[in-house]
Amino acid sequence: xxxxxxDPRAAAPxxxxxxxxxxxxxxxxxxxxxxxxxxxxxxxxxxxSLRPELATFGIWFTALWTGAHxxxxxxxxxxxxxxxxxxxxxxGLGLVMIHxxxxxxxxxxxxxxxxxxxxxxxxxxxxAVLLVVRDHRLLSRYAYILMLLGLxxxxxxxxxxxxxxxxNGAKIWIRVAGFSIQPGEFAKxxxxxxxxxxxxxxxxxxxxxxxxxxxxxxxxxRDLGPVLVVWLVSILVLVFERDLGSxxxxxxxxxxxxxxxxxxxxxLVxxxxxxAGGATIAYQAFGHxxxxxxxxxxxxxxxxxxxYQVAQSLFGLGTGGLFGAGLGGGRPDEVPIAKSDFIAAAxxxxxxxxxxxxxxxxxxxxxxxxxxxxxxxxxxxxxxxxAGLSFAVAWQLFVVLGGVTGLLPLTxxxxxxxxxxxxxxxxxxxLVALLVRISDAARRPATPHVAPQRLTDAPTExxxx
Amino acid sequence: xxxxxxxxxxSVLVLFTLLIVNINYIxxxxxxxxxxxxxxxxxxxxxYSRERGAIVVAGEPIALSTPTDDRLKYLRQYPQGGLYAAVxxxxxxxxxxxxxxxxENPLLAGTDDRLFVRRISxxxxxxxxxxxxxxxxxxxxxxxxxxxxxxxQVGAVxxxxxxxxxxxxxxxxPTYDPNLLASHDLxxxxxxxxxxxxxxxxxxxxxxxSQRYAxxxxxxxxVSAAALENGYTPETxxxxxxxxxxxxxxxxxxxxxxxxxxxxxxQPLIQALTISCNTAFAQLGIDLGEDAIRDMAExxxxxxxxxxxxxxxxxxxxxxxxxxxxLARTSIGQQDVQVTPMQxxxxxxxxxxxxxxxxxxLVDQLLAPDLTVIDETDPEELSQPISARTAEQLTEMMTxxxxxxxxxxxxxxxIQVAGKTGTAENEGPDHNWFIGFAPADDPxxxxxxxxxxxxxxxxDTSAPIARQVIQAYLDAQEGR
Numbered sequence: 032x033x034x035x036x037x038d039p040r041a042a043a044p045x046x047x048x049x050x051x052x053x054x055x056x057x058x059x060x061x062x063x064x065x066x067x068x069x070x071x072x073x074x075x076x077x078x079x080s081l082r083p084e085l086a087t088f089g090i091w092f093t094a095l096w097t098g099a100h101x102x103x104x105x106x107x108x109x110x111x112x113x114x115x116x117x118x119x120x121x122x123g124l125g126l127v128m129i130h131x132x133x134x135x136x137x138x139x140x141x142x143x144x145x146x147x148x149x150x151x152x153x154x155x156x157x158x159a160v161l162l163v164v165r166d167h168r169l170l171s172r173y174a175y176i177l178m179l180l181g182l183x184x185x186x187x188x189x190x191x192x193x194x195x196x197x198x199n200g201a202k203i204w205i206r207v208a209g210f211s212i213q214p215g216e217f218a219k220x221x222x223x224x225x226x227x228x229x230x231x232x233x234x235x236x237x238x239x240x241x242x243x244x245x246x247x248x249x250x251x252x253r254d255l256g257p258v259l260v261v262w263l264v265s266i267l268v269l270v271f272e273r274d275l276g277s278x279x280x281x282x283x284x285x286x287x288x289x290x291x292x293x294x295x296x297x298x299l300v301x302x303x304x305x306x307a308g309g310a311t312i313a314y315q316a317f318g319h320x321x322x323x324x325x326x327x328x329x330x331x332x333x334x335x336x337x338x339y340q341v342a343q344s345l346f347g348l349g350t351g352g353l354f355g356a357g358l359g360g361g362r363p364d365e366v367p368i369a370k371s372d373f374i375a376a377a378x379x380x381x382x383x384x385x386x387x388x389x390x391x392x393x394x395x396x397x398x399x400x401x402x403x404x405x406x407x408x409x410x411x412x413x414x415x416x417x418a419g420l421s422f423a424v425a426w427q428l429f430v431v432l433g434g435v436t437g438l439l440p441l442t443x444x445x446x447x448x449x450x451x452x453x454x455x456x457x458x459x460x461x462l463v464a465l466l467v468r469i470s471d472a473a474r475r476p477a478t479p480h481v482a483p484q485r486l487t488d489a490p491t492e493x494x495x496x
Numbered sequence: 497x498x499x500x501x502x503x504x505x506x507s508v509l510v511l512f513t514l515l516i517v518n519i520n521y522i523x524x525x526x527x528x529x530x531x532x533x534x535x536x537x538x539x540x541x542x543x544y545s546r547e548r549g550a551i552v553v554a555g556e557p558i559a560l561s562t563p564t565d566d567r568l569k570y571l572r573q574y575p576q577g578g579l580y581a582a583v584x585x586x587x588x589x590x591x592x593x594x595x596x597x598x599x600e601n602p603l604l605a606g607t608d609d610r611l612f613v614r615r616i617s618x619x620x621x622x623x624x625x626x627x628x629x630x631x632x633x634x635x636x637x638x639x640x641x642x643x644x645x646x647x648x649q650v651g652a653v654x655x656x657x658x659x660x661x662x663x664x665x666x667x668x669x670p671t672y673d674p675n676l677l678a679s680h681d682l683x684x685x686x687x688x689x690x691x692x693x694x695x696x697x698x699x700x701x702x703x704x705x706s707q708r709y710a711x712x713x714x715x716x717x718x719v720s721a722a723a724l725e726n727g728y729t730p731e732t733x734x735x736x737x738x739x740x741x742x743x744x745x746x747x748x749x750x751x752x753x754x755x756x757x758x759x760x761x762x763q764p765l766i767q768a769l770t771i772s773c774n775t776a777f778a779q780l781g782i783d784l785g786e787d788a789i790r791d792m793a794e795x796x797x798x799x800x801x802x803x804x805x806x807x808x809x810x811x812x813x814x815x816x817x818x819x820x821x822x823l824a825r826t827s828i829g830q831q832d833v834q835v836t837p838m839q840x841x842x843x844x845x846x847x848x849x850x851x852x853x854x855x856x857x858l859v860d861q862l863l864a865p866d867l868t869v870i871d872e873t874d875p876e877e878l879s880q881p882i883s884a885r886t887a888e889q890l891t892e893m894m895t896x897x898x899x900x901x902x903x904x905x906x907x908x909x910x911i912q913v914a915g916k917t918g919t920a921e922n923e924g925p926d927h928n929w930f931i932g933f934a935p936a937d938d939p940x941x942x943x944x945x946x947x948x949x950x951x952x953x954x955x956d957t958s959a960p961i962a963r964q965v966i967q968a969y970l971d972a973q974e975g976r
Contacts, residue, residue: 291500334535342535348522349530350538362538380538384523388516395512402505406498414497418504425508429515438518 048476051112052104058116059096066092066123069358073131076359091147092123095154106161107471111404114470117397118448118463122150122456124390125449127358128370128377135364142370142451149453153460160464167469171412174228181221184214185264185281189271202272203443213445215277216458219284220465223423226285227415229257230292234411238293249297258298261285262305266313273319276430276442282306283426288419292411327440340367344435347380348387355383370451372443375435390449391432398425401466408473417469420462532601534592539605544568544589549604549627549865551584551596553634559584559597564680572597572678578671579643582652582702583634583807583858586674590685594700596630596858599806603628603862610862610870628870629863633657638665638941641968645961650697651947652704654841654856655965658933658942660875661845661854663805664969665943666838672699705809708834709946712920713772713902713954714929715829717843720769720893722784722792724886730766730893736776737761743820749778749828752919752953766893770901772917774828781827786817789827795881797842797853798835805838805856812839830921840944844931847894848914848939851887853878895936898959903930905959908967912936915962917954925951930958934966941969 067089074081096119103110130143164170170177188196188203196202204211230237237254261282269278286302313320322337330338330345343366351361363369363377379387401421405414424447431446433439445455522530531539547570550557558580561570572587574580585595593601602608606627635655642653646669655665676688692699701707723732736757740749757763757773768776781789793799793814803809815832817823825831838856846853855876862871882890894914897903902917915932928950933942943965945958 287504291497291504294497294500296500345522345526346530346533346536346538348519349527349533350536352523352527352531362541365538379519379523384519387519387523391512391515391519395509398508399505402501402508406501406505411497414501418497418501422504422508425511429511432515433518436515436518436522438514 048109048474050104050108052100052108055103055110055112055115056100058112059100059119062116062119062123063093063096065120066127069124069127070130072358073127073134074359076357077131077134088126088147091151092126095151099154099157102158102161103467106165107467109471109474109476110467111400111470111474113396113400114463114467117393117400118460120393121390121397121448124378125374125446125451126150128363128374128381128449129451131359131381132364132370132377134359135362139370145453146451146456149456150460152453153457156457157460157464157467160461161468164465164468167413167416167465167472168410170224170416170465171228171231174225177221178225178229181218181225182264184218184221185268185277186271187214189268203274203277212454213452214454215274216445216454217461219277219280219423220420220458220462222281223284223288223419224416224465226288227412227419230288230415231412233257234292237289237298238295248295250293250295250301255301258286258289258301258305262309266309269309269313269320270317274443275320275323275440276444279430279442280423280427280444282309284419284423287422287426288415291418292415323440327437330437340373341435341437341441343367344373344376345437347376348436351380351383353384355379355381355386357381371445372431372441372450373435374450375432375446378449379436391428394424394428394447398422398428400470404466404470404473408469410472413469413472417466417473420466423462424459534594534598537589537592541568543601543605543607544570546570546606547626548572548587549606549629549863551580551600551604552629552631553580553639554636556636557629558632559587559674566680568680571680572674574674574678577673577675578699579639580634581671581674581699582668582704583632583666584674585807586677586700588677588685589680590682591677591689595702595807596632599804600630600859600862604630606865611864626865628865629867630859631861631863632858633662633664633860633873634666634858635664635969635972637968637972638965639667641665641965642667642961643669643671645945645964646947649947649950650703651945651950651958652702652707652837653943653945653961653965654704654837655941655943655969656841656845656854656856658845658848658939659854661856661878662860662875663856663858664941665965666704666858668701668703670695670697670699702807703946703948704837705805705807706836708810708812708836709927709948710920710922711829711833711835711840712918712927712929713774713777713829714840714843714916714918714931714944715827715833715835716769716772716777717847717890717894717916717931718792718796719777719781719784719789719827720765721796721847721882721886721890722788723765723780724889725792725882726784726788728765730889731764733762734765734768734776735761735779736763736768736773737779738775740775740778740824742824743782745821747821749774749824751775766896769893769916770896772897772902777827778824781823782820786823789823790814790817792881795853795879796846797839797878800878803838803855805858807858809838809856810836812836829918837944837946840929840931840946841942844915844933844944845942846881847887847890848933848942849887850884851882852880891936894932898932902953902955903932903959905955906930906932906963906966908934908963908970911966911970913963913966914939915959917959919953919955922949925949926953928952928957929954930962932959932962932966934970940973941966 129146133141196204198204265278265282289298326333326337330341334342358381361380363380366373366376369377398421405417431444434441445452447459548561551559559574564571585597587593587597604627638655642665653667679685738756751774798812801811812835822831855878857873864870891914898906898913898915903915906913906915913934914936918929920927928947930945933939943962945961947957950957
């Protein structure tokens with residue numbers, strides 16, 4: 032059970048727990064203000080005047096978050112007050128950068144309004160999740176259906192013909208009637224829910240140690256099954272969809288959730304070994320993996336080919352320096368696909384080291400609040416789910432930003448909330464809705480003196496070892 | 497589950513710290529390198545929106561920016577075409593900048609910190625920021641004579657003011673017209689670049705400072721300097737056999753055309769240099785030893801990896817010397833000895849300047865946009881490889897080369913020219929060298945002339961070019 036410092040009920044026994052909705056509203060207003068100010072700066076710098084559409088954008092964007100806030104206030108009053116503002120500022124900054132890139136290259140079409148539309152759809156999903164999932168524990172009942180759904184979403188692009196599923200060499204898309212979605216983003220959430228339910232179920236067995244080797248308590252051989260299955264699925268994704276990112280994401284999340292569930296660090300070691308093995312085999316066997324790694328080691332050696340994008344990204348970051356070129360002052364459009372995969376490079380170029388570091392800190396706050404939720408929530412399923420979802424955001428950001436900045440090989444993943452792309456944005460709003468739901472359960476007082484009518488919904492105490 | 501959760505939270509912190517450390521590395525440590533990479537077109541596009549400073553020689557701009565009507569607001573122009581291409585380099589939308597355009601880019605572009613105050617005031621006055629001018633040390637008469645002399649050849653001329661190191665002429669042929677690469681018509685630029693690329697050698701490769709070649713007999717000046725510093729005098733009689741037996745092998749080393757240097761098989765050092773006697777210098781090199789030769793060469797600038805004028809100068813080297821055979825061949829400037837024409841000129845300049853080697857430099861002054869001087873190069877001493885006494889004796893010996901020996905073609909009526917020829921064997925026809933300075937008693941100019949695969953001798957191919965360059969400079973000085 033959580034310690035006294037992290038249990039809100041222990042802090043003030045017998046008194047009402049503050050909902051902190053006011054804090055959330057204030058922070059949201061701040062996030063909206065930052066976004067609108069940044070929009071104005073972009074327009075003033077690039078065109079020298081403010082567009083009339085800016086008013087529409089401002090009203091729309093404000094309305095979105097006001098709506099989200101009101102829904103949270105009504106249906107998840109004890110939710111963590113930092114989650115939503117973090118998401119708002121990231122989404123807003125993403126919209127600003129996409130708009131800025133729209134102006135830089137008018138031929139590429141206006142993507143910012145489309146992204147705003149996706150954000151709206153995303154918030155609708157956010158609201159829907161809060162309304163439908165009134166208790167996160169209900170999700171565990173649908174774990175196996177979600178697993179099936181997740182696997183179908185994950186493997187669909189591999190089965191579909193390349194004309195529908197392949198963009199820039201990765202088979203991770205479904206393109207129908209002008210819309211393109213990346214089902215992998217939704218599969219990620221489905222699978223995290225499944226992992227959480229499955230691991231809560233099986234964690235006692237998986238935590239059984241058979242023998243101790245070099246201070247490490249190794250699990251029994253027959254319990255290796257699940258981790259091998261996920262490993263195999265990851266490899267298959269890598270091979271058939273040429274999607275290093277999803278593969279890495281999926282496996283990383285599973286191993287960490289396995290570790291949290293069982294409290295056995297031997298699972299981390301086994302995971303690392305499997306990863307090392309898989310990576311070595313993939314490197315030996317597949318040309319596209321080799322090419323990725325070679326490009327990563329020295330992007331400038333492949334400047335005229337596969338290294339061009341990362342090289343341009345590094346040029347942009349280097350040119351940005353400490354303070355950046357200022358919004359609208361740089362040339363972020365020099366990086367191919369800057370709006371989706373390389374939006375972080377655009378931010379680093381125009382807002383500099385300080386801006387990019389600030390964005391990373393916002394992610395850090397988001398993730399750590401999610402993990403804190405996981406710490407204080409009472410039921411093991413909620414704990415694992417919150418941990419899995421939070422780590423998914425962190426891991427995805429690390430892999431993407433690592434790729435953009437040359438720390439890791441480039442993957443096809445998108446920066447959550449910031450990057451242009453409907454599926455990523457909508458799916459991640461769904462992810463945050465789940466986190467908000469769990470954090471509400473975590474902070475809600477067990478005793479019914481605040482909302483007596485909701486007694487039946489109050490989570491049951493689960494006594495843990 | 498809380499203990500592993502806390503560990504996961506800490507791991508996330510570590511991962512994000514890694515990201516932030518990495519962007520610090522890229523955006524702070526590597527920032528300048530990435531910003532100034534020639535392939536980074538960002539800064540370039542930004543720079544084209546400002547009036548770039550001019551590169552000036554003797555009061556005339558040899559590179560300047562003129563306003564245009566197209567997207568890039570200023571076009572870079574080079575009024576003299578290919579005359580100064582080896583110095584200015586080019587300034588291209590596609591291929592970035594080279595030469596002075598690159599080396600002095602911050603000032604030309606107006607981003608130099610020394611223009612900071614002015615940039616701030618531009619911000620308030622709404623004046624378009626512009627770059628400063630770079631004034632070069634070049635002398636137009638020297639540059640023109642050098643280019644005219646090299647016409648039709650692959651080669652280079654470097655002329656220095658021996659007392660300061662100021663570069664008076666720096667020519668490389670074949671040359672190219674930088675205007676073609678600076679054009680805003682990108683297809684035309686690509687085509688021009690493809691043509692340059694296809695040529696052999698690529699005219700953009702700078703023969704004067706970037707390419708290294710075997711020096712042949714001009715290297716004997718260094719061996720002579722080592723000898724004089726080690727107790728020899730110009731009159732010391734040294735062995736000069738018709739054929740020199742290489743100590744470590746059955747091979748032999750002969751004189752040019754296989755002739756005898758002296759019927760007696762020995763001759764004074766000054767005579768050996770005057771007729772460029774191979775066998776004498778091979779023996780002399782072995783007698784002096786590798787260390788003496790190597791130390792002397794390094795004193796004259798060999799092995800310097802950081803020489804920038806401010807264009808980077810390739811490092812001249814002796815190469816590894818593994819045995820007596822190689823030392824013998826090194827002593828006559830063959831084997832693995834590799835020098836740039838710039839290095840060759842530095843040898844002549846050090847002898848001319850009483851043994852003191854001055855650091856060569858191209859940039860005389862940097863001017864702010866309002867033409868006030870914001871920086872001026874102070875001549876800098878690089879080293880003193882030989883004493884003034886040795887320099888005097890070497891001058892005497894080199895004067896003899898031009899008066900009585902292989903360098904007669906460099907002679908000018910009424911003026912004493914000191915010099916040394918070089919004819920270097922290589923895979924193709926011989927390279928032809930001449931280094932020298934004049935007037936011998938009060939040196940005003942030191943030159944190195946290099947003709948790649950000229951096929952003749954240093955004396956008949958390169959010495960006349962040196963004479964024209966020296967003559968042009970002395971005439972121009974008189975006219976002023």
